[in-house]
Amino acid sequence: MKKNEETISFSANKKWLAIPVDMRKQLERNVFCSYCLDVVQIENYVVKESPPGIALEGTCKKCGKGVARFIE
Numbered sequence: 762m763k764k765n766e767e768t769i770s771f772s773a774n775k776k777w778l779a780i781p782v783d784m785r786k787q788l789e790r791n792v793f794c795s796y797c798l799d800v801v802q803i804e805n806y807v808v809k810e811s812p813p814g815i816a817l818e819g820t821c822k823k824c825g826k827g828v829a830r831f832i833e
């Protein structure tokens with residue numbers, strides 16, 4: 762059975778938007794990139810369900826490779 766991806770990302774997005782904007786900005790700028798071996802900013806990300814929390818999946822602002830940030 763195919764899961765409804767839109768519904769899933771909608772509820773994940775709701776959780777993300779429930780976080781205060783200042784905190785969200787801080788989280789976006791505090792993602793560890795395993796290619797840069799440094800803390801970087803995440804770009805072009807999508808919010809996904811990642812029980813018990815959510816995950817941001819996007820790209821590293823420095824090198825453009827895939828990075829993810831989990832938030833409980």
Ligand SMILES: [Zn+2]
Pocket residue numbers: 794795796797798801821822823824825826
């Ligand atoms: Zn990087």
